[in-house]
Amino acid sequence: MxxxxxxxxxxxxxxxxxxxxxxxxxxxxxxxxxxxxxxxxxxxxxxxxxxxxxxxxxxxxxxxxxxxxxxxxxxxxxxxxxxxxxxxxxxxxxxxxxxxxxxxxxxxxxxxxxxxxxxxxxxxxxxxxxxxxxxxxxxxxxxxxxxxxxxxxxxxxxxxxxxxxxxxxxxxxxxxxxxxxxxxxxxxxxxxxxxxxxxxxxPLSAQVLEKLAGTSLSVAQLSLAQGSYSRLRRVMDPAQAPYIEALRAWLRALLQPAGDTDWLPLIETLAQAPQLSDLLLMGVSLIREHPHLSLPQKNLGIDTFLRVADEIEAHLNPLLLLAEATVTLRQYWQKK
Ligand SMILES: [Zn+2]
Missing domain, CATH: 3.40.50.300 (P-loop containing nucleotide triphosphate hydrolases)
Structure with missing residues (x-):
């Protein structure tokens, strides 16, 4: 070695x-x-x-x-x-x-x-x-x-x-x-x-991650990986792709005016993700870099995601947790 x-x-x-x-x-x-x-x-x-x-x-x-x-x-x-x-x-x-x-x-x-x-x-x-x-x-x-x-x-x-x-x-x-x-x-x-x-x-630099992955990486991939090679591999895993897409779509839905998007199918997909708590941690990096959220809105979003990730680790019902998070975040993120 x-x-x-x-x-x-x-x-x-x-x-x-x-x-x-x-x-x-x-x-x-x-x-x-x-x-x-x-x-x-x-x-x-x-x-x-x-x-x-x-x-x-x-x-x-x-x-x-x-x-x-x-x-x-x-x-x-x-x-x-x-x-x-x-x-x-x-x-x-x-x-x-x-x-x-x-x-x-x-x-x-x-x-x-x-x-x-x-x-x-x-x-x-x-x-x-x-x-x-x-x-x-x-x-x-x-x-x-x-x-x-x-x-x-x-x-x-x-x-x-x-x-x-x-x-x-x-x-x-x-x-x-x-x-x-x-x-x-x-x-x-x-x-x-x-x-x-x-x-x-x-955390690892973009350069080190690219060397480990043996390929160049997109800004989105790097931002989701947060300097971790294990997380990068999950980001790059084709089996994870539909869940990452559902996560992005859910975040978009949370930010849109109420009633425009049917978020239930999105959280149903998310709830089936094999590594849901990891996925929520990826969501944290998306929230952190979001251009339209204020700092307090970001902090509330990050706290909510981290709490749900912890509760999922504790084997609570993921669908229920995601539904609660949806209600909380919609209320707060849509306040102007
Ligand atoms: Zn030896």
Whole structure:
């Protein structure tokens, strides 16, 4: 796995080499940034660099036995903690997670949720998983090798799990790196955050997105993607096209004088979108850039969209939520 293959890779490598040269490798790092900016493939590349016995902790050889098992996410000292749910224990979820991530290092949380739970239930990293981790960490490592523990979407750590972790991170075993990847920094308790070196990953530039997509992108595509490669792929997915079109048409309908457009078929289409909460987040960028809305109107629209997206994540009835949002927004957006 090569640093330069991933967004932010070369910049991160420079910072990492700095830490190495000062022998200041932190015991825990918290990487924060939106989904789809490359945190996961970078963490994976870093794990390989640390676990390769022939490397220098910055570059892996890429060919030895250890490198090969890290590349398959099967290295015993690369401990993966993705969120699970639906009563599925980690052991059951892991083979699926390894497979999904190997096929797509930019796997999104909603894709993972769909894969693991089929859209039923919700995901978290629970205290049971942390107890398993404790067992793994107390196993004496016979060689002077590194261990890497990756919390994928650490914002989904339960309070209890985060508390159980505190003690471990406070007194970390030697040569162990805890990597917490999260989309929101404040979702982790301050006590845990304060033990981590925090690094922020900004959204990707248009140039980087075009390089990843291997094609030039329209202004509309870039604006919907909001600097996230995972979101860009959904924007470009032909299966999503009718839903994106329904979203645009619904927004237009909301802005027209009452009675002109029949919005019910539009929200019926939208309610069937497989990734509706993501779609609403795309809607947020459309509202933000809308030329005819005032700032307070934009803010109310954005708040409404974000709230509905959250409630859909909580499995409330999407059609009902969209109908309520329609009433609220029509009232407010048509006020002059
Ligand atoms: Zn190697």
């Amino acid at each position: 090569r640093w330069e293959s991933w967004p932010h890779g070369e910049a991160f490598l420079k910072e990492w080499e700095q830490l190495l040269s000062h022998k200041r490798i932190p015991a825990a790092m918290l990487w924060v940034g939106p989904e789809g900016v490359g945190k996961t493939p970078l963490a994976w590349t870093l794990a390989q660099a640390l676990l390769c016995p022939k490397g220098d902790l910055a570059y892996a050889c890429g060919t030895c036995g250890d490198c090969q098992v890290v590349a398959k996410l099967e290295h015993p000292f690369f401990w993966l903690l993705p969120p699970t749910g639906g009563g599925k224990p980690l052991e059951e979820a892991l083979p699926l997670f390894r497979q999904a991530l190997s096929q797509d290092p930019f796997l999104s949380l909603s894709e993972w949720e769909k894969l693991l739970l089929g859209g039923r239930g919700s995901l978290s990293i629970g205290v049971e998983e942390v107890r398993h981790l404790q067992g793994f960490l107390t196993l004496a490592s016979t060689q002077a090798v590194w261990r890497v523990v990756l919390f994928w979407h650490a914002e989904l750590l339960t309070r209890q799990a985060a508390n159980a972790l505190l003690k471990i991170v406070e007194e970390p075993p030697e040569r162990t790196l805890f990597l917490f990847l999260a989309t929101r920094v404040e979702a982790l308790p301050a006590t845990l955050r304060s033990r981590c070196q925090i690094k922020k990953f900004p």
